Amino acid sequence: MMKGKGMQSELVEIPFDGRRIQIEIQWLRPQRQERPLVVFLHEGLGSISMWRDYPAVLCEAGDFRGLVLSRYGYGRSTPRPAPEKWGVDFMHRQAREALPALFDTLEIGPGRKRGKPWLFGHSDGGSIALIHAASFPQAVDGITVLAPHILVEDLSVSSIRATREAYLQTDLRSKLARHHDDVDSAFWGWNDIWLDPAFRAFDLHPLLSQIQCPVLAVQGEDDEYGTMAQIEGIHRYAPQTVLLKLPRCGHSPHRDQPGPLTDAAVRFITAHTSYLK
Template identity: 35%
Template structure:
């Protein structure tokens, strides 16, 4: 897929969009807190081909090949804001039949989007998303920050984010490690999710317990299923790509055939 920059209300975002399948939904991929379109590697293309669905992959503002974010400072509702930007992007591209696939922060943004813009969302796949803050999450962020300060992680991230690396690391770690963010919780939005939901999580996820899964699927209004993968951490689509691909294919095929 060829990439391009699109202007969404003044925010210049990098997108890769394949809409070659007529009258089929678009799977929209939402990356994690240090992720980018490129870091999904060939997973979106494989799922697109398997499902015969269109696919949109994009970098949120500040990430990958999108323009920089204006400041690293974030409010508690920063993921709700990202959901609004995604809705504007969908409007800009005239996409209104969407299957969301979000990982980590992207999974949370997917849940929020499904709750706020249900008219566009056919289904949601949430992988390792969060609906509230846990001690294990805070520890995971602290460990990641230490790795950033003591290993070659900055150089590895620079390959994807260029000179924006320090900004995105500060943006992510400072809000999640702040006292004010401990109260962040989006459970109140879950009842507004009426489309089908698949929640994928590794049993050994270092950023969240299975409470995230159970409390999500028990509170949505639509059908919901969980897919827990034993001995797998926070990135199932990278750790067991074929397992996640096959489960996502099964879920999407069932949605489309209804």
């Protein structure tokens, strides 16, 4: 089992796509039952271990509980079979099918044992958080999204194409293999769909006005995968959104600017959790 801050990951089984799959999860500070539960949703090539110690750092700083997971196809979760190709709606399916199935299994949600969660999503995980909050407006207390995608920009496609070349030509594959049981499943599932011309149709604008919960949207000024249009678009359609634009920060604010991000996220979650006021 992968370890972090003295905690181990475990596998839970959920229904998805007409079958049973296993999802790798890790609990942080579960004994703090009265505190907010923050669910961490990783990036397109991420996993529990790819977060490193950031979820533990945030949860310690805010006295939060945490749930970190590896999505289907990532980490120690069930790998995506090689012939299975993700569709343009792959993030919608994660947000509307896989995540609710996991929450049902773990008794997370309104009126359930572990209560309503806060979602903390990075990149593709940020998009999944937005879709989930829009699709189930009463199911979450709020969301924090780091470098989310609400549309496909030329910059994103160019950088993802460069990542493909790095995977084929450099040691990127071996580095990622430390974090995934089936690294090719993780990489090609993500890379193939992002570079598919059909994926240009991906657009979350029609959903954003359905988000009712508080939103903290974070973008680095030097993000190589997206521009400020991503988070500014969220604010335009969900005006309760608070924007955090970080200087000297690329696509991973939790690695490039962990201090300012942690301070902002703790303040935001605390301020918008009614029983903490």
